[in-house]
Amino acid sequence: MAEPIDFYFDFASPYGYFASLRIDDLAASHGRTVRWHPILLGAIFKVTGMKPNLQQPLRGEYLTHDVGRIARLTGAPFTFPDSAPVNGVAASRAVYWLTDAHPEQAKLLARRLYHAHFAEGRDIGPAETVAEIAATLGHDRAAVLAALQDPEVKDRLRAETDGAVGKGVFGSPFFIVDEEPFWGWDRMEMLDRWLATGGW
Amino acid sequence: MAEPIDFYFDFASPYGYFASLRIDDLAASHGRTVRWHPILLGAIFKVTGMKPNLQQPLRGEYLTHDVGRIARLTGAPFTFPDSAPVNGVAASRAVYWLTDAHPEQAKLLARRLYHAHFAEGRDIGPAETVAEIAATLGHDRAAVLAALQDPEVKDRLRAETDGAVGKGVFGSPFFIVDEEPFWGWDRMEMLDRWLATGGW
Structure with a gap:
């Protein structure tokens, strides 16, 4: 089995959002999976x-200007958030709270958070908002709020960023x-080609 | 006649070099010409x-790492210059010395300078080197050296950058x-698509 692709993104990054909508399909078309790493x-x-x-x-x-143009080109739902650039600490921690035990749920939550921020334009900075969004996936709000202050979860985000x-x-x-390494939404074609050809 | 494409680049920029190898053909395929603007x-x-x-x-x-990968992908001749990032003042001035009266010669000189720097790895910072390269295109070395100190040429480069x-x-x-606006070598596909479709 080929190694997974590591996908690093900041919740404040609109280009990360656009990439999040495509990376798993791109990887799957080459028999790869993707590890999602929110970072600061x-x-x-x-x-x-x-x-x-x-x-x-x-x-x-x-x-x-550019992100609106990309949204129109790709058909991605997009609203430029008033809160940009958002503080992604709470959102990132919530994802890492789930990553090891429930990786697919972690990814689902990351998508939901990105959608709330860049498709609906919501401010996903506050812990309460993150807990509310997690609750729409069946997570207990109080458990999420506790996790956001869990030293282990905090350390994990720091360790991932480091x-x-x-x-x-x-x-x-x-x-x-x-x-x-490939940096940028606009390098996904090159990444695709690299995966298809095995590199050059 | 459609408006020309304005192409801004710094002689120190390897991505500008890669773009310089393709932009005129890309533009021509859409019935456009290109105005080259070296900037600082x-x-x-x-x-x-x-x-x-x-x-x-x-x-x-x-x-x-990336520029070597692009060179292999595109087949562009490439040597990472020891002098990077080079001071492009003299090279840029030499180009503007020719731009108005002999635009095609200006472009030819810009290509030659970029080639010397990024294909041959030469330091194109010194005025003497720029004059030597211009001489290979038939320009008089003394005239080039004088032009590089011409207040009008100096002002032109400042005005272009401003x-x-x-x-x-x-x-x-x-x-x-x-x-x-399109920023980056990796947006030339998008630029191509914009020209083909008239925008979106």
């Missing part, structure tokens, strides 16, 4: 000295397949 | 607060077609 780019930007795209002059305006830095991840989305 | 990203980074990709931790290593900022350009390569 804010922590990574401290290493790289960068700022969120949205907060960079010129680039922020380009991004705002681990991502250790593998060279500096943006979202970021894919690693068989140690080959 | 260093000046633009002062506006956006960014650093050259190569000097960013993690991203610099990714870039170094003008690029005014149009929202923040990276290389950057394309603008009918006011629609």
